[in-house]
Each structure stands twice: as structure tokens, then as C-alpha cells.
Amino acid sequence: MQDFLFIVGGLALLIAGGNWLLKAAVDLSLKLKIPKIVIGMTVVSFATSAPELIVSINAALDGFPDLALGNVVGSNIANLGLVLAVTILLSPIEVSKSFYTTDWPVMMLASLLFFFFIYFDGVLQQYEGVVMVVFLFLFLVYLLRFQKPAVVDPEDEPDVMMPTYKTALYLGLGGTALWGGSELLINGAVGLATLFGVSERVIAITIVSVGTSIPELAASIIAILKKEKAISLGNLIGSNIFNLLAVLGITSIITPISVMDEGLLTNDIFWMLGISFLVLPLVFIPKGLRLGWRDGVVLLGMYFAFIYITIR
Numbered sequence: 285m286q287d288f289l290f291i292v293g294g295l296a297l298l299i300a301g302g303n304w305l306l307k308a309a310v311d312l313s314l315k316l317k318i319p320k321i322v323i324g325m326t327v328v329s330f331a332t333s334a335p336e337l338i339v340s341i342n343a344a345l346d347g348f349p350d351l352a353l354g355n356v357v358g359s360n361i362a363n364l365g366l367v368l369a370v371t372i373l374l375s376p377i378e379v380s381k382s383f384y385t386t387d388w389p390v391m392m393l394a395s396l397l398f399f400f401f402i403y404f405d406g407v408l409q410q411y412e413g414v415v416m417v418v419f420l421f422l423f424l425v426y427l428l429r430f431q432k433p434a435v436v437d438p439e440d441e442p443d444v445m446m447p448t449y450k451t452a453l454y455l456g457l458g459g460t461a462l463w464g465g466s467e468l469l470i471n472g473a474v475g476l477a478t479l480f481g482v483s484e485r486v487i488a489i490t491i492v493s494v495g496t497s498i499p500e501l502a503a504s505i506i507a508i509l510k511k512e513k514a515i516s517l518g519n520l521i522g523s524n525i526f527n528l529l530a531v532l533g534i535t536s537i538i539t540p541i542s543v544m545d546e547g548l549l550t551n552d553i554f555w556m557l558g559i560s561f562l563v564l565p566l567v568f569i570p571k572g573l574r575l576g577w578r579d580g581v582v583l584l585g586m587y588f589a590f591i592y593i594t595i596r
Contacts, residue, residue, distance in 0.1 A: 287479060290472030295495040297465025298335040302499045305334055305458030311451045333526045334458075335496040338466040340535045343488075349541045350485040350548065351470060351492065353408075356531050357552045358493025360395075360524045364559050365587025367497055368520050371504040373580035379517050379573045387521045388564055390423055394528045395560050399553055406543040413536030420529035469495065482595075485545035489552055489594055517567070517575065524560070547594070555590045562586065 309330070330337075336359055343351035371377065397419065401412040446454075469492060477487045500523055535541060543549055566579040 287472045287475030290468045291476065291491060291495070292472075294465045294467070294469030294472055295498065297461045297468065298339070298496065299498055299502075301458045301461030301463075301465055302335050303458075304454045304461065307446075308451050308454035308458055311446045311454075314445050315448075315451070330526070330530070333523060333531055334462055335465070335499065336527055337531045337534065338462045339469060339492065339496060340531050341538060342463075342466045343470050344535050344539050344541050346470060348470060348474060348484055350483060350544045351473060351488045352535055352541055353402075353532070353543065353548055354485040354488025354552065355492050355496060356527050357548065357556050358489035359497050359527055360556050361489075361552075361559055361587065361590060362493050362497040363500055363520050363524055363527075364563060365583050365590065366494065367501045367504055368517065368563075368575075369580045369583035369587065370501065371508060371580075372575045373577050373584070374505065374508045376574060376576040377517055379567050379575060381573070383517055383521070383567060383573070384564065386427075387518045387525075391521045391525050391560055394419070394525050395557055398528050398532065399557060402543065403549055403553065406549065408532060408536040408541040410537050410540055413533045416529045416533030417537065420526070420533065423525065423529075483545040483547070485548055485552070486594060489548075490591060517563070521563075551594060555594075559583070559586055559590075 336355060339355050340352040343349070343355065394416075397416065398408075401416075402408050473487045473492050474484060476491070477484045500520065504520075532541070562583070566582060567573060567575060570578070
């Protein structure tokens with residue numbers, strides 16, 4: 285019971301911390317007069333991926349590398365199989381051309397790069413982490429220089445800046461909550477794995493990964509309920525790119541990550557590659573550049589199949 289409470293408390297702190305960090309980061313970028321598109325692709329991406337990053341770094345340093353790896357691989361599967369599925373079940377998404385010219389190819393490239401680095405020796409080395417972070421940096425530079433900026437609604441309310449003390453407070457609270465939440469989540473996850481006699485990887489790939497994907501899920505549902513068209517497939521694909529290149533890249537630079545449970549290499553990583561690839565044909569079939577409820581059913585079915593096979 286205590287482990288379960290640790291997990292619930294840890295997730296609550298991670299969600300609150302991510303939200304506070306996001307508020308502080310956006311306000312900071314407004315103060316520094318950074319354009320909105322830059323905020324969206326860098327600051328916001330980093331803030332929503334902060335739970336994954338903190339959990340992975342903490343888990344790797346605490347000697348639980350399968351929690352770090354399972355968290356990211358599971359989050360990437362959950363982002364497409366659960367978050368995207370629920371989003372398009374609620375409302376269809378029109379997909380922009382940049383999906384198949386930039387977003388999807390880069391996500392697949394990042395996924396294959398991770399696969400190539402870890403599959404053959406079971407270790408993500410420090411120099412491989414450096415390569416991943418450099419790849420992310422080059423991708424961001426390309427986006428900022430050559431991609432068309434996102435459409436900004438002219439009816440948008442003007443952004444109101446917070447007092448500096450409030451920004452600092454949110455920054456401090458956000459960082460502290462993320463760190464404390466990750467400690468509770470890791471302790472609870474390891475305890476639960478021991479209690480049920482399953483590996484840390486199984487707990488990471490199911491409970492922990494869904495927990496750290498909650499900010500994306502909440503943001504997607506709120507956007508749909510508010511009838512905002514800003515939500516797009518590119519946002520979730522961007523999150524997957526960031527999870528692989530930044531979260532695992534930075535974590536492995538701090539400390540190399542080794543695979544402890546072979547299930548990650550024989551099962552999970554192939555599900556991640558498969559569900560990532562599947563999104564491309566779904567976007568074009570049956571209607572071009574559109575994701576509807578049928579696609580949502582397919583993705584959700586894939587996600588539940590993955591969870592069932594993994595737990596079994």
C-alpha cells in the first residue's frame with residue numbers, strides 16, 4: 285500500500301512540478317522577448333518532458349537503469365498509442381505537410397538511432413548520448429531556420445507577464461516538486477516491482493511511463509474540450525523526439541545506461557518502432573492527411589495489445 289501511495293504522490297508532484305516549471309519557463313521567455321514559435325519548440329517541449337528527464341536521471345543514478353529506459357520507451361509508446369488515440373477519438377486532427385517531410389522522418393531516425401546504439405551491446409554509452417544531443421540541437425536549428433512558423437491565431441489574448449518574484453517561485457517550486465516526485469515514484473515503482481515479483485522494466489513501461497505522459501494527455505484533452513485547433517500530431521511526435529534525444533541523451537552523458545531486463549530489447553523497443561511507423565499509413569488511409577476515430581481505435585488496440593503482452 286505504501287509503494288502505491290508513493291507512486292500516486294510522486295505522479296501528483298511530477299504533474300504539479302511540470303506545470304509550475306512550464307509557467308515559469310514561458311514567462312521567462314516572454315521577459316527575454318523570445319518568439320512564441322521558439323518557446324513552443326524548445327521551452328515548452330523541455331518543460332513537458334521534464335518529468336521523464338528527472339525520473340530517468342534519478343533512476344540511472346540510483347542504480348535502476350531499466351526504470352530510465354523503460355520510462356522513455358514506454359512514454360513514446362503511450363504518447364502515440366494512448367494520448368494520440370484518445371485525442372483523435374474525441375476529435376479528428378488535420379495533419380500538416382510537415383508531418384511527412386520533417387516530423388515523422390526525424391522521429392523514425394531518432395528511434396532507429398537509439399535502436400542501433402542500444403540493441404547490439406545493451407548499453408547507451410556517454411559518447412552515444414553526445415551524438416543524440418547534437419542531433420537534437422541540429423534538428424532544432426533546422427526547425428527554427430527553415431520550417432514555416434506555426435499559425436498564430438490573431439484573436440489570441442495578449443500574454444501578461446508575471447512579477448519576477450513569482451517566476452522565481454514557480455521555477456523553484458517546479459524544480460523541487462519534479463525532483464521530490466521522481467524520488468517518490470522511483471521508490472514506489474521499485475517497491476511495487478519487488479512486491480509483485482516483476483522486473484522494474486515492466487513497472488516502468490506501464491505505470492511510470494503513463495504517469496510521465498499525463499502532462500501531454502491532459503494538454504491534449506483540454507485543447508480538444510476548448511475546441512482549439514492548435515493541437516497537432518507534430519506536438520506529440522516532437523515530444524517523442526525530445527524524449528529519445530534529450531532525455532536519454534542527457535541521462536547517458538551523466539551516466540551510461542545498461543539494459544538489465546532483456547525484454548526491453550526483445551519486446552518493448554520493437555513495439556516502439558512499430559507504433560511509430562504505423563502512424564504514417566494511418567495518416568494517409570482512408571483520408572489523406574487526416575487522423576480520425578478509426579485510427580484512434582487502431583492505435584488504442586495496439587497499445588492495449590502491447591500492455592497485455594508485456595505484463596503476461
